[in-house]
Amino acid sequence: MTKIKLIAKSFKKMEDPTDRSSGRTKYVCYVQADSIPTKIDEWMGTNPREQKMSTNVAAKIQESLRENQYFHELNRGIVMAAKECSYDNQSGEVTLLLEDPTIHGNIDGGHTLRAILTAKNQNVLASDKYVFFEIFTGIDSPIELAAARNTSVQVDLKSIAELEKSFDTIKSVLKGLPFASRVQYKMNEHYQNDKNAEKIDVIDVREIISIIAMFSQAMYPYKTETGVLSETQPIQCYSGKETTLRKFLSMGCNDEKISKAKREKMIMDMAPIIPDIFKLWECIECSFPTMASSTGRRYGTRKYSKYNNGAVIGKSFFEEKDLTYAVPKGLMYPLVGSFRALVQIDRRTGKYYWKKAPIDVWNATGGKLVATILDEKFETPDALAKNSNLWSNLFKEIYIFGYMA
Secondary structure, rough: OOOEEEEEEEEEEOOOOHHHHHOOEEEEEEEEHHOOOHHHHHOOOOOOOOOOOOOOOHHHHHHHHOOOOOOOHHOOOEEEEOEEEEEEOOOOOEEEEEEEOOOOOEEEEHHHHHHHHHHEEEEEEEEOOOOEEEEEEEEOHHHHHHHHHOOOOOOOHHHHHHHHHOHHHHHHHOOOOOOOHHEEEOOOOOOOOOOOOOOOEEEHHHHHHHHHHHOOOOOOEEEOOOEEEEOOOOOOOHHHHHHHHHHHOOOOOOOHHHHHHHHHHHHHHHHOHHHHHHHHHHHHHHHHHHHHHHHOOHHHHHHHHHHOOOOOOOOOOOOOOOOOOOOHHHHHHHHHHHHHEEEEEEOOOOHHHHHOOOOOOHHHHHHHHHHHHOOOOOOHHHHHOHHHHHHHHHHHHHHHHHHHH
């Protein structure tokens, strides 16, 4: 239990007008900005996005805080959820009790709160600056309120999903992988405000889900119910990552409890092969040019390869190894996705396994697969990634090698 004390004016209690028995109550007041304690910064987990203080919006908040005497009227203010809220009329002191970090804390106005705390730490916050506070008690979850309030800069779906703990199973499966700490589950996560800090190349969780989804027999099965190979390819994983995220979150069901259970089961069933999927991506990305050379194709002549006389031009996507050639995602998605042809499911346990080790299959067939891509008439990676015939041809090559070679 954490106790937060604030100095406030114009404090008002507002009970729920539709159901007073619910215990849901809103309190509004103007809080003296320099009375906000720094420990409130520990209660930001209920805000669906991280605060990026280099944006124009953040800069305007900081400027207004410094220069405008009517900051409390012009700024939208800060929204908090608390277990309890009380006010002392004599001292003007508001006391908030915060207990559960998944419910209580800052919900909206995180940039305003950061701006105030920064100014306070730098001793440049005037004592006559106030900020509008809304404090909610009696709520069971901050999710709906957070989604409704965070509209000045639209909160994306993944941020709300993270607040709902929809990615916890994925986090457990990715734990220990080289890139796990760089995955971005909500807006602005891993953003470094300190210019001297090491830059983190984040990986959007939608990218992670899209890559995993290509191999999911629940989301994109490669066989129909009658057992024949499907003509449908998971091109959507490349072209519609937000759509793939929605598909993952719903799992074809409108009931949240059922969809949650289905997606968690899917990830746990896929857990034995998920690390291999990302190792395969890494292997293909790093060895693609070599495979091209083995077939007589000069990959470095393609503009999108960014080849520069052997100089390092970038890092591999997951393990950040030095690359002298770039391999765009428009090539990677259909190529990596073709290896879903090797996916098998244990009928007894439901667990996924490989028909053959995917990296061994890549080493054996990579030259032919790369030639298939580079011989396409489509010249841009984006066009290649949206070419259903290419996806189908690559898939069939892997399927034939996996089951008939």
